[in-house]
Amino acid sequence: MGNAVENEISAINRRQDEVIEEFALFDDWMDKYDHLISLGRELPLIDESLKTDDRIIRGCQSKVWLDAGMEDGKVQFTADSDAIITKGIIATLVRVLNGSTPAGILETDLYFIDRIGLKEHLSPTRSNGLLAMVKQMKIYALAFQAKNDE
Amino acid sequence: MANTLEATGPNTAFAEGIRKQFPLLNQQVNGRPLVYFDNAATTQKPQQVIEAMNRYYREYNSNVHRGVHHLSQVATDAMEQVRNRMADFLGASRHEEIIFTSGCTGGINLAAHILGRAYLRPGDEILLTEMEHHSNIVPWQLAAEISGAIIKVIPVLEDGTLDLEAYQNLLSPRTKVVAFVHVSNALGTINPAAEIISMAKNVGALTLVDGAQALAHERVNVQDLNCDFYVTSAHKHYGPTGIGVLYGRYELLEKLPPYQGGGEMIDRVTFDRTTYNTPPFKFEAGTPNIAGIIGMGASIEWLQEQDIEQVKAYEHELLAYATRALSEIDGFVPVGTSPNKAAVISFNLKGVHHYDVGVLLDKMGLALRTGHHCTQPLMDCYAIEGTVRASFAPYNTFEEIDRLVEALRKAQQMLS
Ligand SMILES: Cc1ncc(COP(=O)(O)O)c(C=O)c1O
Numbered sequence: 426m427g428n429a430v431e432n433e434i435s436a437i438n439r440r441q442d443e444v445i446e447e448f449a450l451f452d453d454w455m456d457k458y459d460h461l462i463s464l465g466r467e468l469p470l471i472d473e474s475l476k477t478d479d480r481i482i483r484g485c486q487s488k489v490w491l492d493a494g495m496e497d498g499k500v501q502f503t504a505d506s507d508a509i510i511t512k513g514i515i516a517t518l519v520r521v522l523n524g525s526t527p528a529g530i531l532e533t534d535l536y537f538i539d540r541i542g543l544k545e546h547l548s549p550t551r552s553n554g555l556l557a558m559v560k561q562m563k564i565y566a567l568a569f570q571a572k573n574d575e
Numbered sequence: 576m577a578n579t580l581e582a583t584g585p586n587t588a589f590a591e592g593i594r595k596q597f598p599l600l601n602q603q604v605n606g607r608p609l610v611y612f613d614n615a616a617t618t619q620k621p622q623q624v625i626e627a628m629n630r631y632y633r634e635y636n637s638n639v640h641r642g643v644h645h646l647s648q649v650a651t652d653a654m655e656q657v658r659n660r661m662a663d664f665l666g667a668s669r670h671e672e673i674i675f676t677s678g679c680t681g682g683i684n685l686a687a688h689i690l691g692r693a694y695l696r697p698g699d700e701i702l703l704t705e706m707e708h709h710s711n712i713v714p715w716q717l718a719a720e721i722s723g724a725i726i727k728v729i730p731v732l733e734d735g736t737l738d739l740e741a742y743q744n745l746l747s748p749r750t751k752v753v754a755f756v757h758v759s760n761a762l763g764t765i766n767p768a769a770e771i772i773s774m775a776k777n778v779g780a781l782t783l784v785d786g787a788q789a790l791a792h793e794r795v796n797v798q799d800l801n802c803d804f805y806v807t808s809a810h811k812h813y814g815p816t817g818i819g820v821l822y823g824r825y826e827l828l829e830k831l832p833p834y835q836g837g838g839e840m841i842d843r844v845t846f847d848r849t850t851y852n853t854p855p856f857k858f859e860a861g862t863p864n865i866a867g868i869i870g871m872g873a874s875i876e877w878l879q880e881q882d883i884e885q886v887k888a889y890e891h892e893l894l895a896y897a898t899r900a901l902s903e904i905d906g907f908v909p910v911g912t913s914p915n916k917a918a919v920i921s922f923n924l925k926g927v928h929h930y931d932v933g934v935l936l937d938k939m940g941l942a943l944r945t946g947h948h949c950t951q952p953l954m955d956c957y958a959i960e961g962t963v964r965a966s967f968a969p970y971n972t973f974e975e976i977d978r979l980v981e982a983l984r985k986a987q988q989m990l991s
Pocket of ligand 1: 615616677678679680681708710711756758759760785787788808810817949
């Protein structure tokens with residue numbers, strides 16, 4: 426693994442640790458969800474015109490639209506959801522991964538999901554939605570990487 | 576009737592008496608006492624049912640209809656007694672009309688498949704309603720595919736009742752099957768089954784009733800209804816999962832071909848030609864879900880021990896109380912307001928996604944169902960993605976409804 430990728434991963438991990446610390450401030454599940462909802466408000470919103478069916482992530486009870494672009498070699502995600510909690514989840518993922526190189530996104534282990542209890546506290550069908558979101562973000566990264574290598 | 580609550584107060588002693596027979600209910604979820612309002616998805620099981628299934632495995636587990644040995648006899652007798660009990664409970668004219676299935680889905684697939692193969696012809700029409708569960712849609716689409724029959728849909732009116740006028744206009748000599756839900760799982764609507772069936776009979780159509788949601792709330796008599804098929808799922812009426820029955824009129828069952836092939840359903844097998852057993856065995860291939868059947872029998876026994884009038888009255892009180900309390904929440908939008916309704920309330924809160932509500936209610940210890948309830952065409956008809964649904968059983972209490980209202984207000988405040 427090159428130095429550049431390692432730097433990307435440590436930057437992502439710093440953001441993961443930040444999120445973990447924030448959630449650790451709350452003991453109560455309702456407060457954790459309150460926080461998740463407020464993170465949803467910071468989500469870089471996807472352009473309304475891009476909310477097309479091919480940008481919907483399947484496998485969630487609610488709709489999630491995700492788009493990605495490249496700026497100076499870094500991936501910039503935008504997203505939205507019709508459910509506020511789902512929006513908080515995708516916003517947290519976007520916050521952690523935004524501004525990284527495709528390689529950084531592809532190589533990163535997203536340990537924060539387990540550590541803030543998102544996965545275990547969202548039922549299997551719902552966490553499928555979560556995994557589908559992560560997968561879609563990695564697919565975008567992979568596509569950008571392939572383009573770079575051309 | 577509407578004023579029983581004010582006049583006498585809720586019948587809490589009745590609910591408590593029932594509640595203590597359901598061990599699962601006594602637990603905490605996310606640090607709060609569980610409120611179980613997902614009874615239309617599946618009901619909880621009384622001690623009596625759990626014990627009956629336990630006893631089967633501890634004392635007389637054995638394969639049925641096959642052994643001459645003692646245990647096989649005991650198990651076979653127990654299973655056949657359940658068939659008799661089920662026939663009696665549903666008012667069938669003979670016990671051979673009761674086929675054990677894996678539940679409503681299994682029963683409808685069986686009936687639709689054999690009708691598709693041996694009864695329906697190209698251009699024949701199958702009438703379904705817009706409020707059907709996917710279980711009563713997809714098997715008919717498969718039957719239409721094998722037979723060349725066509726599916727037509729009876730529309731639902733704004734309040735969640737069937738448009739009987741439209742139904743009348745859809746009926747014709749081409750109508751060969753009318754299949755409909757007795758009580759809607761998504762809306763709670765109780766359909767006028769006898770009337771729907773008699774209208775179908777007028778044009779000579781066969782009828783199938785999806786009774787998934789009916790048995791827990793009322794007594795059903797298939798001969799009074801005069802239906803040809805009636806399907807049930809035990810887990811919706813305090814019994815175990817994966818078991819139910821298909822009631823079918825005997826003359827029909829005799830004429831129709833088998834569904835799946837295997838052990839039990841045969842008379843004599845050779846590689847040239849196999850002859851089949853008589854109904855119901857012709858339709859029961861393979862070793863049945865014996866423990867499930869025993870559990871289902873126990874659930875019927877339990878239901879028979881309850882005073883159904885008291886159950887109905889109490890559920891009605893719960894529904895009336897909940898409807899009134901929920902209506903006081905700003906932005907409460909009920910989906911399905913049929914005057915004749917089972918103890919089910921489907922709703923949305925204005926500007927709030929049902930999924931968000933479900934997640935937060937769960938965190939507060941309340942189990943409700945959110946989503947399309949396997950009735951996507953119905954959701955399309957209301958132009959919504961889904962609803963939040965509270966469905967009640969006699970073990971539910973008025974305090975639990977108060978907790979729902981309080982939790983909804985809290986969720987609403989967090990989400991807006
Ligand atoms: C109206 C209705 N029909 C059919 C079914 C299917 O029942 P099962 O899954 O037990 O086969 C259900 C339950 O989900 C239902 O509510």
